[in-house]
Amino acid sequence: MILRHSSLEGLLSTLSTGARVYVPAKADGVTKFVLYSSSVRPDFSITNTTMPPKDLLFPQTQHMYRYGTDAEGVPYVEPVHDADDVIVFGMRPCDVRSIECMDDVFLTKGFVDVSYQAKRERLLMVAMACTAPAPTCFCNSMGLCPTAAPLADILLRPAGATDASGDTAYLVEAQSEKGQAALAQWESYKATDTSDADFEPVSAAVSCSLKVSMVGVKDKLEAMFDHPIWEQLSKKCITCGTCTFVCPTCHCFDISQENRLSEGTRFRCWDSCMFTAYTEMAGGHNPRASKSARVRQRFMHKLCFFEQRYGKTLCVGCGRCVEKCPVALDITCLIDQIGAADVAY
Amino acid sequence: MSLSTAEALTDALREEARRLLAEGTVAVVVGWEAGRFPNQTTPAFISDPEQAQRLVYGDYCVNTLAKYALGEKAAGKVAVCVRGCDSRGINRMIADNQLLRDEVYLLGLPCSGMKDPATGSLLMKCRTCTEHDAVTYDVLLGPATAAGHDGASADSSAGDSEHVSDEQRFTAVLGIEEMAPEKRRALFDAAFNKCIRCYACRKSCPCCTCRECFVDQLRAGWQGKQNNLAENRFYNITRVFHIGDRCIECGECERACPMGLPLMALNRKMVKDLKSLFNADDAGMTEENSAALGRYDLGDLEEFM
Amino acid sequence: MSHIEIEHGCARSVEGRDALMPLPCRVLAVSQETSDVKALRITSLQGTRPFDAKPGQTAMLSIIPSGECMFCVSSQGEDYLEFTVKKVGFVTEQLHALRPGDAVGLRGPYGNWFPYEGLRGKDLLFIGGGIGMAPLRSLITYLFDCRSEYGAIDLVYSGSTPDDLVFCREIQEDWPRIDGVTVHLSVYRESPGWDGEVAFTAPFLERLGYAPDGRIAVLCGGPSLFRTCLASLEKLGFAPEDIITTLEMRMKCGIGKCGRCNIGSHYICLDGPVFSIAELHKIPGALH
Numbered sequence: 001m002i003l004r005h006s007s008l009e010g011l012l013s014t015l016s017t018g019a020r021v022y023v024p025a026k027a028d029g030v031t032k033f034v035l036y037s038s039s040v041r042p043d044f045s046i047t048n049t050t051m052p053p054k055d056l057l058f059p060q061t062q063h064m065y066r067y068g069t070d071a072e073g074v075p076y077v078e079p080v081h082d083a084d085d086v087i088v089f090g091m092r093p094c095d096v097r098s099i100e101c102m103d104d105v106f107l108t109k110g111f112v113d114v115s116y117q118a119k120r121e122r123l124l125m126v127a128m129a130c131t132a133p134a135p136t137c138f139c140n141s142m143g144l145c146p147t148a149a150p151l152a153d154i155l156l157r158p159a160g161a162t163d164a165s166g167d168t169a170y171l172v173e174a175q176s177e178k179g180q181a182a183l184a185q186w187e188s189y190k191a192t193d194t195s196d197a198d199f200e201p202v203s204a205a206v207s208c209s210l211k212v213s214m215v216g217v218k219d220k221l222e223a224m225f226d227h228p229i230w231e232q233l234s235k236k237c238i239t240c241g242t243c244t245f246v247c248p249t250c251h252c253f254d255i256s257q258e259n260r261l262s263e264g265t266r267f268r269c270w271d272s273c274m275f276t277a278y279t280e281m282a283g284g285h286n287p288r289a290s291k292s293a294r295v296r297q298r299f300m301h302k303l304c305f306f307e308q309r310y311g312k313t314l315c316v317g318c319g320r321c322v323e324k325c326p327v328a329l330d331i332t333c334l335i336d337q338i339g340a341a342d343v344a345y
Numbered sequence: 346m347s348l349s350t351a352e353a354l355t356d357a358l359r360e361e362a363r364r365l366l367a368e369g370t371v372a373v374v375v376g377w378e379a380g381r382f383p384n385q386t387t388p389a390f391i392s393d394p395e396q397a398q399r400l401v402y403g404d405y406c407v408n409t410l411a412k413y414a415l416g417e418k419a420a421g422k423v424a425v426c427v428r429g430c431d432s433r434g435i436n437r438m439i440a441d442n443q444l445l446r447d448e449v450y451l452l453g454l455p456c457s458g459m460k461d462p463a464t465g466s467l468l469m470k471c472r473t474c475t476e477h478d479a480v481t482y483d484v485l486l487g488p489a490t491a492a493g494h495d496g497a498s499a500d501s502s503a504g505d506s507e508h509v510s511d512e513q514r515f516t517a518v519l520g521i522e523e524m525a526p527e528k529r530r531a532l533f534d535a536a537f538n539k540c541i542r543c544y545a546c547r548k549s550c551p552c553c554t555c556r557e558c559f560v561d562q563l564r565a566g567w568q569g570k571q572n573n574l575a576e577n578r579f580y581n582i583t584r585v586f587h588i589g590d591r592c593i594e595c596g597e598c599e600r601a602c603p604m605g606l607p608l609m610a611l612n613r614k615m616v617k618d619l620k621s622l623f624n625a626d627d628a629g630m631t632e633e634n635s636a637a638l639g640r641y642d643l644g645d646l647e648e649f650m
Numbered sequence: 651m652s653h654i655e656i657e658h659g660c661a662r663s664v665e666g667r668d669a670l671m672p673l674p675c676r677v678l679a680v681s682q683e684t685s686d687v688k689a690l691r692i693t694s695l696q697g698t699r700p701f702d703a704k705p706g707q708t709a710m711l712s713i714i715p716s717g718e719c720m721f722c723v724s725s726q727g728e729d730y731l732e733f734t735v736k737k738v739g740f741v742t743e744q745l746h747a748l749r750p751g752d753a754v755g756l757r758g759p760y761g762n763w764f765p766y767e768g769l770r771g772k773d774l775l776f777i778g779g780g781i782g783m784a785p786l787r788s789l790i791t792y793l794f795d796c797r798s799e800y801g802a803i804d805l806v807y808s809g810s811t812p813d814d815l816v817f818c819r820e821i822q823e824d825w826p827r828i829d830g831v832t833v834h835l836s837v838y839r840e841s842p843g844w845d846g847e848v849a850f851t852a853p854f855l856e857r858l859g860y861a862p863d864g865r866i867a868v869l870c871g872g873p874s875l876f877r878t879c880l881a882s883l884e885k886l887g888f889a890p891e892d893i894i895t896t897l898e899m900r901m902k903c904g905i906g907k908c909g910r911c912n913i914g915s916h917y918i919c920l921d922g923p924v925f926s927i928a929e930l931h932k933i934p935g936a937l938h
Contacts, residue, residue: 027539028536028538029604029605030539030604050604060541060572061573136382235388235390235413236388236413238545238601240543240545240548240549241541241543241545242543242545245541245543245603246541246603254570256569256570258569258571267571269570269572270572271570275544276561291416324603326600326603327408328385328386328387329387330380330381330387332381
């Protein structure tokens, strides 16, 4: 199916009658996935939104259940259900890949996370291939292709040059049964004066200029737990949580509660391995009290431990942390340093 | 600054750092080195004299370095590259009993304002800076900056003025003060709504040196962990009030903020009110604690008692 | 020689239940074990055992409105699960204030368990300190229930003072009467009314001179007891494969998602808490 850029607005407004549709846009100066309405101007030229779409499945604050004691003094616990049909329209391939990592965490290894699963089952991912990766993008090096998003339900690829009217065309393909079924709603917006064969979609030749080599990184790191690199690297880290909060794959959380008299709500919220209190135990002992231990944990988890556990790197090369770290502690520089480290593996 | 000035300052900095490390005067030099991207720099920690050539100085040294002295001082005396902002941060930490003057060796550097490596334009925090050059140092590398900041001196009177005027400094605050209450509320609600509570503002601040921040006092439970407008508002306002009269106006919080919150407008509102109510001194200009709220004189008025 | 196999990541969510949602429960009984340790027996609203737990498994006990804490199930009965709670922080302080009939929340069971199948027929040496008795007790009481299937059981248990010995009366009076069970107690400081051994655990253990002889050692205590007793066991000739321990770290979810108890490729809450020392040698940072 070919879809013209000029038809997008009509399509989005149709889709938003049956689901909550999120699109990349700038809101109050920050780019993120914003709930579509007629007053929202989607911006598909944004390569990576500052905030990743992970909050649609894993909100920064997720109410889990209410509890309290009823009039007879009997304690109760009531789940909070808030899953809705959601379409994320215009996800970049790296963000789609990040959902693959989140699925591993929340849906496998003996325990299914019920609230994640409820949201995940009602999510439709519409991906947009990248034609112009940002200078901080390095997804190729993480085994991704900027123009492919295998897990997405529907993939849009900008197709060749704009036509005579100056209207960009997208080649639309369903990649899952769910995507195929969803396309029925799109039919009335497809370009009828042309066919798929007339267009050449952006090819795999699109590539990030920032490149790192992951060869041997995981294996070397297995022998680098006590390497001086962590002490050196962590000196400039100010242990804020920026990198973890803008990361599409960071998924650590805390569980806390707010109470009103005898009733309360327990919620989970994003937490960060960069924060001191994250691992501090009752009684005061902290297994990761030092800054270097926390920096090591973050990078070991991303580049070594997660791969050992789930068979993939917990970094999709989106470059958000590279761009937003206030002290330019750059994961790609670390990967280079690991590559250069004289460590047998 | 011109390319040749930057190069000359970089050479002087490297030479001084090498000498200080080789002679054993300091254990580590905190400065900047080149990052991966064009014009980008990142904080550098040099303890080997042979590595001193990694140091750079120029228009893109965006990080304020003062706070790193706290983390490094355990290893010995720390040499820190200082401009106006960094040196005021050092003074602030000395006044707050976090640091002894003797624990640092200050390498003074002239500054004409730093630029965003991505856009090449002067950083917001440098546009309203009142002290370009180090207010305290052990050695001054290169001449003091004769003129004002490249950007701040854009108006006609800037030729003879090194400092931005209070009017320029408080432009944002004045604008907000003039707003109708509903509009002002909407402005801050929008800002606090996008706060992700990464705490980069707190962590980058040379005044935020509490061993345990109120945010982390889980037992007291001042700060809920939920991200919502009420909690975000509570965090941001408490942060400003707690810094209170100690803000040195380095602007590092606002630069570090990934969400672009107008943190300096909040900080400067405090600064402005303290000036008008108590004729407060600018913070961090000396090692003395001159903070209006952080000290008392027997002669203080007690009209409210 | 074949070593004991410990299963990891073997816990599973209970069908049809949200693993993060607590079951509303009540306190059945409270007993003061030491000045800062209480044993709490928790029963369901229907008065039944809230769920089954295998020896060594953990559960998240919560009190409204203070929050949740992870504890090892220290023993279980027909109609209760028992938790041994030391007062160390905010939540445990409130747990200590509970009385029978009070409402609590409970979710679990989480984590793996002591390899009680593989231990069948083996002689066992338990080494514990203070509150470290809680997880040991879950296995020991299990072994007592099927006593004939296991070999000799020796216990070396210490505390700073007699008051720090949890379940002291039971351990001193009841356990030694059970066939094949030997108990050695020590305290670290001379204390009024204590005429027993005064010694740190590790030298005491060495003096007792246990030889491996196919014995499996089960070790649980604070960081310094763990470090010193591990060294002593190795000195006595125990192979790292034959020393079993339980790890502790801050936990929030209990199901291997929230991240804070991550060591190497493992999450202690899900893959642990029971590991052999040989396994911990292979996990970066685990024995730091």
